[in-house]
Amino acid sequence: MLQSMRSAAKYIWIVLIIAFVGGFLLVDSSGLLGRAPVTTNTVVASVNGEDILYLTWENAVQNLEQQESQRLGRAVTLDERRRLEDQAFDELVNAILLRQEYERRGISVTDAEILDAARRTPPPGIEQNPEFQTEGRFDLEKYQRFLASPIARQQGLLVGLESFYRTEIPKQKLFDQVSSDVWVSDARLWQIYRDRNDSATVSFVAFRPEDGGNSAAPSVSDADISSYYNANRKRFERPGRAVLSLVAIERSVTAADSAAARTRADALRAELAGGADFAEVARRASDDTASGQQGGELGRGVRGRFVPEFEAAAYALNEGQLSQPFLTPFGWRIVRVDRKRGDTLDLRHVLVRVNQSDSSASATDRLADRLSAIASGSTEPAAFDSAAAELGLTISSVVATEKEPLTFAGRYVPGLSAWAFSGSSVGESSDLQDAPEAYYLGRLDSLRAGGVAPLADVKEEIRRQLEREARLKALQPVAQQFATSAKSGTLEAAAASASKTVETAGPFTRNGLVPGLGQYTKAIGAAFGLQVGQISAPVATDDAVFVMRLDALKRADSADFALLKDVFRMQITQSLRQERVGQYLEGLRESATIKDDRKKIQASLRRQATLN
16 A cells, blocks of 8 residues: 555645645755855755755745745735744754654654554544545545545545655654653642632732832842843843834825725625625625635624724624625725624625725836835945935834834834845845835844843843832831731721722632732732631732732532543643643754754845845
8 A cells, every 4th residue: 555655646635735744845946046155955054963955944935835825815925924934944943853853762653553544543634524524424434445546546645644644653652752651640630620710809908119118219239230130141032123214105095096996895785785696706806815715704703803893884784684885994895794693793795995096006106116226125325315315205213023023103014024134234225015005115224133132231121120129028028017907907997007909809710810919929829828808928929019818719619520530631631741742842942953044045145136
């Protein structure tokens, strides 16, 4: 059977590979690599001495980019491309680390194991295929009959399964070795159950540094700051930061443009009301290309998914009803409710954007072309200023953060953040970026690489932190005096005497976020150690010093636990095993020697493109 799998390699089932191998099937060549100094043998990174070639990485990126473009129904933006580049890189690094670990541990996979897994444990995607189901359930015999048929070989299913299991079986063996000793005792299981189901209600008084008192700033020396910085360097890791000059050419629309869009929306609405198929109209005419590919489907959901104008119109409709065109910040919309159950709606929509007229768009495009001709891609900083002056454009200063999209005036500016951190030089201008609302051009004015921030950059932050800690420490004697007063009387009387406010919280569990008390804090733990009516000693957290009274306590029901114990143990054990595997993989990554030259190579390609 394996011989049949291999002989059918040219029929690889692309869907299966994409879904389960995650982009590791690499094509043979890339049109991006014909320019020196980057070649097919250029090393983009190394993992414990094992190289990743630029070609391998670029092909992995292209696979992910193709999948994402198909999902979105459009080409990916430069920012999205950068995210996919990071994803592909991480997948390649992890694959090497896993393969090295297999070799170290002697983990392998046999042909017999692959055959047995292919026959008996198909991937989840196969189980969901209607062709392999009988009365809505996966039919193993039907699946096995298909495996033995010539069609399976012709479609490439067999070679796809071999590729999948040759990757997955060693991975599962490794994960089993790492997590096989995870076991939860009855006592530990009961404690986890109690953490989730015990609940407390408290009244408390909080002593916070910002509430006044101890107004004199504590003395914090430079030596104290330096010592804190050296002991907590990991806290000061920061992403890269770039400052850019930005100009925009707005795609200004007029009342006539909006009226034209409304006319088009009215025509589409009339077509739908006349009996036209909604899905066909959405695929043909909707400016929301992502949902348009799905026939306008927006899926099933409750309130809070959409902008207020959309939700008001959608929830005013009855099941099966078609809306009149209505205006949202994204354009004119027509909505139909396919199913309505309380606040849950199944919706379809058609979007008609309000675009510039042809004449206005042509004038805007000519201005953008001129801007691009003067400054786009220029390495001379003055070219950017000259272009702005000639075209009467206002220069704005914006800050971009690495791996985050850039926004300006409340709008997303595509591409510029990714461009700034992809090997661009200070003083260089970007290519012209095309967005629905405007054209943008940026110039890189300063660039700071990511990593641990210098002490000078975080000195004042540390000073404020140490001052806050000193203030909290100074509040503890005050809180102790308050607690003594409250225990001799009542919490409310002590609060009134100290001009403090009694706050309440609960019921809450040990694991929940508690307004006023935080999450996973000493104050929450202390609450469950009190007797009902008891007032606590002062409890210090990172935010405040608390004095609490336990008002109510509800314990988890041991009888309910006994009924659920077996299922609960299985859930907790699986969760802990996944956590163990995650920690193990993170440890592999942290202990590995990884050299990443992607930015250098991208900068080299940019320079070469400029010369060409």
